[in-house]
Amino acid sequence: MLWSITKVNGSGLYWLDEVHKEFYVQMFEGNLFTNCFPDEFIDVLIDSINTDVYFTAVYDFYKKLTIEEQIRYRAIFEQQINFRTLFNDTTRSIIQADTPTLKKILEASRKLGGYLYSTTLDLQCFKGAMTKKIGAQLILSNMNEHFQSFKTTNGNVCCFCGLEYMIAEKLVEVDSGAAVEVKPQQRASYDHFLPKKDYPFLAVNFDNLIPCCGTCNEKFKKAKDPLLEKENRKLAFEPFTNEVANLEVNYENADGDFYKIRVSIPNTNCDVEYKSQSWNRIFETIGRANHTLEHNFKEEWISYLLSSFDNLQEAKAKLKEVGNNLSVRVRKSREAYFKSLCYLYLSNMDDETMTPLLRAVSDSFAQRVGKI
Numbered sequence: 001m002l003w004s005i006t007k008v009n010g011s012g013l014y015w016l017d018e019v020h021k022e023f024y025v026q027m028f029e030g031n032l033f034t035n036c037f038p039d040e041f042i043d044v045l046i047d048s049i050n051t052d053v054y055f056t057a058v059y060d061f062y063k064k065l066t067i068e069e070q071i072r073y074r075a076i077f078e079q080q081i082n083f084r085t086l087f088n089d090t091t092r093s094i095i096q097a098d099t100p101t102l103k104k105i106l107e108a109s110r111k112l113g114g115y116l117y118s119t120t121l122d123l124q125c126f127k128g129a130m131t132k133k134i135g136a137q138l139i140l141s142n143m144n145e146h147f148q149s150f151k152t153t154n155g156n157v158c159c160f161c162g163l164e165y166m167i168a169e170k171l172v173e174v175d176s177g178a179a180v181e182v183k184p185q186q187r188a189s190y191d192h193f194l195p196k197k198d199y200p201f202l203a204v205n206f207d208n209l210i211p212c213c214g215t216c217n218e219k220f221k222k223a224k225d226p227l228l229e230k231e232n233r234k235l236a237f238e239p240f241t242n243e244v245a246n247l248e249v250n251y252e253n254a255d256g257d258f259y260k261i262r263v264s265i266p267n268t269n270c271d272v273e274y275k276s277q278s279w280n281r282i283f284e285t286i287g288r289a290n291h292t293l294e295h296n297f298k299e300e301w302i303s304y305l306l307s308s309f310d311n312l313q314e315a316k317a318k319l320k321e322v323g324n325n326l327s328v329r330v331r332k333s334r335e336a337y338f339k340s341l342c343y344l345y346l347s348n349m350d351d352e353t354m355t356p357l358l359r360a361v362s363d364s365f366a367q368r369v370g371k372i
């Protein structure tokens with residue numbers, strides 16, 4: 001990510017993850033199906049037919065596994081719910097389903113997790129169960145409230161790309177089996193940082209759910225796994241920590257007044273470089289940012305900023321001032337991260353490089369306002 005983000009505190013929605021995980025633990029302990037849930041959640045199983053169907057499918061399948069398969073399946077579960085240990089240690093391989101039967105039960109877990117996330121979280125009957133469980137302290141009990149709270153804390157710009165705003169745009173259909181009629185909800189894009197397809201036990205774990213822009217989620221991330229690239233283990237940023245990408249700016253000044261500014265990940269051979277590469281492999285932010293720089297930097301951003309300056313030192317002071325102002329607005333204003341990065345870089349350039357740049361800016365602006 002480009003900046004650190006903070007998890008929203010105290011949302012009642014987090015209870016579904018507890019129910020989900022506890023179901024598996026109780027099932028592994030050999031408990032009867034109905035004893036795998038807290039009392040308050042039984043109403044959800046009664047009111048939401050599909051929620052019950054998906055839990056039951058996993059439970060029934062598990063009973064048919066051999067002892068060896070049960071052990072392996074539980075190991076996959078335990079590794080996934082302790083997923084935080086995987087980001088910093090590539091010697092730990094990801095445990096995979098290695099038999100057709102295990103693949104099938106993981107598919108059942110995938111369907112369960114997918115349904116809990118897409119539907120159960122928004123159901124009225126789940127809200128009723130949360131109210132029973134949590135009582136007067138219940139807060140942020142639907143996805144929209146959770147998203148609004150995330151934005152209040154973290155700003156409204158996507159932390160994966162810095163180029164787009166996060167907006168609530170996806171229509172989520174609710175369970176037809178719900179006893180209480182509920183309308184489909186507008187939902188923001190939440191990225192399952194470790195994809196729910198491969199990590200179904202994390203499907204409603206909000207330590208793994210990060211609000212982001214629709215472009216990052218649907219166009220670039222899809223189901224890519226930050227921890228694996230073609231079966232090779234990779235380091236990756238751990239969500240909700242202070243880990244952020246390390247980028248540098250390069251400025252090319254060639255062929256007279258032609259100039260080009262680009263961002264990249266510097267070669268440092270440190271973990272942060274490898275984690276930045278994983279982030280870029282998933283979201284392709286470097287390419288997207290350079291595309292924006294290519295199209296907007298000279299014509300739109302800097303030509304307006306520096307058009308009235310012909311004194312180098314004054315131009316640099318302006319770049320520094322605006323760069324610093326933007327650096328505190330990266331979470332609030334799209335593209336501010338990259339503008340700030342580039343302006344501050346240019347403000348430190350030597351005069352020899354800066355002179356033709358300022359001349360090019362002046363020419364570019366003059367063309368735009370029709371002076372030449």
Ligand SMILES: [Zn+2]
Nearest residue numbers: 158161213216
């Ligand atoms: Zn984004």
